[in-house]
Amino acid sequence: MSAEIPSDHLLERAHRLVELALKAGADAADAVVVRSRAHGVSLRLGKVESTESSESDDFSLRVFLGRKVASVSANPGFDLATLAERAVAMAKVSPEDPFAGLADASDLAASFADLDLYDPTVLSTEALTEAALAMEEAARSVSGVSNSLGASASAGMGGLVLVTSNGFSGSYQASRFSRSVGVIAGEGTAMERDHDFDSTLHYEDLESAETIGLRAGERAVRRLHPKKIDTRKGLTVVYDPRAARSIAGHIAAAINGASVARKTSFLRDSMGKQVLKPGLNITDDPLIRRGNASRPFDGEGVRGEKLTMIEDGVLRHWFLSSSIARELGLKTNGRGARGGTSVSASSTNLALEPGDISPEDLIRAVGTGLYVTDMIGHGVNMVTGDYSRGVSGFLIENGELTAPVSEVTIASNLKDMFARITPANDIDRSFGTAAPTLAIENMTLAGQ
Numbered sequence: 535m536s537a538e539i540p541s542d543h544l545l546e547r548a549h550r551l552v553e554l555a556l557k558a559g560a561d562a563a564d565a566v567v568v569r570s571r572a573h574g575v576s577l578r579l580g581k582v583e584s585t586e587s588s589e590s591d592d593f594s595l596r597v598f599l600g601r602k603v604a605s606v607s608a609n610p611g612f613d614l615a616t617l618a619e620r621a622v623a624m625a626k627v628s629p630e631d632p633f634a635g636l637a638d639a640s641d642l643a644a645s646f647a648d649l650d651l652y653d654p655t656v657l658s659t660e661a662l663t664e665a666a667l668a669m670e671e672a673a674r675s676v677s678g679v680s681n682s683l684g685a686s687a688s689a690g691m692g693g694l695v696l697v698t699s700n701g702f703s704g705s706y707q708a709s710r711f712s713r714s715v716g717v718i719a720g721e722g723t724a725m726e727r728d729h730d731f732d733s734t735l736h737y738e739d740l741e742s743a744e745t746i747g748l749r750a751g752e753r754a755v756r757r758l759h760p761k762k763i764d765t766r767k768g769l770t771v772v773y774d775p776r777a778a779r780s781i782a783g784h785i786a787a788a789i790n791g792a793s794v795a796r797k798t799s800f801l802r803d804s805m806g807k808q809v810l811k812p813g814l815n816i817t818d819d820p821l822i823r824r825g826n827a828s829r830p831f832d833g834e835g836v837r838g839e840k841l842t843m844i845e846d847g848v849l850r851h852w853f854l855s856s857s858i859a860r861e862l863g864l865k866t867n868g869r870g871a872r873g874g875t876s877v878s879a880s881s882t883n884l885a886l887e888p889g890d891i892s893p894e895d896l897i898r899a900v901g902t903g904l905y906v907t908d909m910i911g912h913g914v915n916m917v918t919g920d921y922s923r924g925v926s927g928f929l930i931e932n933g934e935l936t937a938p939v940s941e942v943t944i945a946s947n948l949k950d951m952f953a954r955i956t957p958a959n960d961i962d963r964s965f966g967t968a969a970p971t972l973a974i975e976n977m978t979l980a981g982q
Contacts (some may be wrong), residue, residue: 539604541695541705543592544569547614549695551595554618556699558627560597562636563618565832566593566697566872569707574688575662577670582623583684585659594875597621603634605875633860636834641856641866642702643837646830647889650823651708652691653736662687669715673748676717680754683716683727685747694833694872702835711737715747721753726757726940728908734964735824753907757926763981769905771944771977772930775962777906778826778969781955782886784948785816785969787916789843791852791869791879795861800919800949801849804945808951809849813889816844818853820868820882827882827966831868834877838868845885853879885967889957893971896958898933900973904944905930919948943980951977 548565555563573587594607595617604624608617670685693707714731730750732741773781793799801809809814819840822828831837834856843851854860855870855877871880897905908923926940951974958971 541693544613544695545697545705546696546701547593547885549703551593551618552634552697552699553671554615555597555621558622560599560618560622560699562595562598562699562832563621564636564696564698566594566596566964567625568872569693570690571675571692572688572690573657573659574686574690575659575666576684576686577663578684580670581669582663583850588614593604593617596852596875597625598814599625601630601632601634602626602628602629603631607875607925610836614900617668619814631857633857635856635860636700637696637836637856637870638864639700640805641812641868642698642700642835642844643704643831646704646837647821649825649830651706651735652827653711653722653738655709655710655737657689657711657737662689665713666715667721668743669713669750672744673715673717673751676748676751676755678719678758679717679719679751680721680725681719681901684728684832687743688712688714694829696831696833696835698835702704704831704835704862706830713740713743713746715750717754719751720758724759726754728753728757735826737822739824739964744908746911752782756928757938757940760864760926760938761929763929763939763942763979765981766979768978769977770900770930770973770975771979772900772903772905773972773974774905774907774927774928775927775960775969777909777952778886778972779965779967780909781951781972781974782816782884782967782969784914784916785844785886785952786881786884789852791854791862793857793916794852795858798917800917804849805852806848807849808953809949810844810847811955812847813956814841814844814847814897815886815887816884817842818834818869818881822883822963825883825918825966827884829882832870833872834866834870836870838882853881881967884962884967885963886955886957886966886972888959888961888970891956891958893958893960894958895907896971896973897930897935898932901933903930903973904939904942904979905935914948921946921948921951944977945980946974946977961978
């Protein structure tokens with residue numbers, strides 16, 4: 535990864551692109567540059583399989599003619615005037631979108647918080663290779679590990695440059711350092727696999743290669759010789775934090791304003807209603823210093839603030855961009871996200887806030903149940919809330935984790951599940967979507 539790259543020349547080109555769009559006949563416009571730099575190494579069994587490096591600055595221009603909108607994108611080196619004229623010509627023949635438009639000028643960020651998102655540390659190919667080797671060696675040193683699925687280490691950065699015709703101009707960039715490894719334990723037909731990883735904005739916050747490797751190896755070995763269990767109803771399922779993040783992700787998807795507007799969320803009629811147990815909160819904060827999903831402004835130039843999306847179990851907010859907010863008769867809350875040439879709504883640093891019980895005490899209170907460590911498949915219907923996932927993990931017997939289990943399916947409905955969540959106190963906020971250990975009562979387990 536190269537050191538920080540000045541954004542001044544990109545801002546100048548974005549400003550010029552907006553000016554040319556207005557000159558070509560647009561009523562309003564915004565120009566975006568999505569920046570990306572990446573350098574990574576992948577290896578298996580001590581041998582490097584690939585070394586990759588990439589750099590890009592991808593431009594996009596969005597223009598508005600009344601309620602008509604068109605977007606075009608290009609790589610560096612394009613002719614600015616030609617791109618602007620093409621976008622305006624496309625807008626002229628586009629259908630009207632009654633909700634299209636830039637964010638209101640009154641909503642645009644006037645200042646940018648210093649969120650400490652960028653670490654200029656430069657890692658050589660040799661340093662990345664050494665980290666990947668150390669992870670794999672540590673994982674393979676665990677007794678019972680028989681093979682490797684591979685290890686990788688990478689460093690990179692991404693960023694956003696945004697200029698709008700109604701007065702916004704800004705840029706930011708964030709670094710990213712990642713390590714991951716996967717291994718196989720056992721032999722023949724009695725093999726199990728698992729993995730571990732870490733990803734941070736600052737190199738000094740990254741877990742050591744040895745820690746990641748040992749944890750991956752230990753997880754794989756713990757899964758050996760799983761039991762087959764019978765179908766059961768009314769079971770309490772406990773999700774470890776890695777699996778629990780998927781539950782927080784389902785909540786985020788259900789309260790996304792885009793899904794509400796399109797009537798594809800089972801919570802679309804739940805604003806102001808109880809959707810989680812009393813006492814539970816879901817927060818979303820784009821301004822956490824060094825936060826994994828932090829940003830000083832959203833994809834439309836709006837500064838987002840910390841929101842309690844669900845407070846004391848009651849739904850208080852949707853995730854909203856400007857166009858989605860207009861469609862719902864609301865005001866944007868700075869959750870617009872650029873995706874290519876379009877703007878959608880998304881969470882930032884989302885957290886299902888922890889409870890006041892330790893995970894050990896939570897498991898002890900369950901008595902008999904299932905502890906889930908890994909999820910398989912995508913059996914979730916966000917329109918109805920129907921939930922069915924293949925899982926593996928461990929039996930909970932007499933309040934303790936006992937035998938590993940696999941090839942089982944757990945099922946329920948997300949609306950019912952959300953109302954029965956009990957969180958532990960072990961949240962790890964280093965992830966963009968964070969959740970503690972979660973217990974959910976009254977689920978169905980389909981076994982043999």
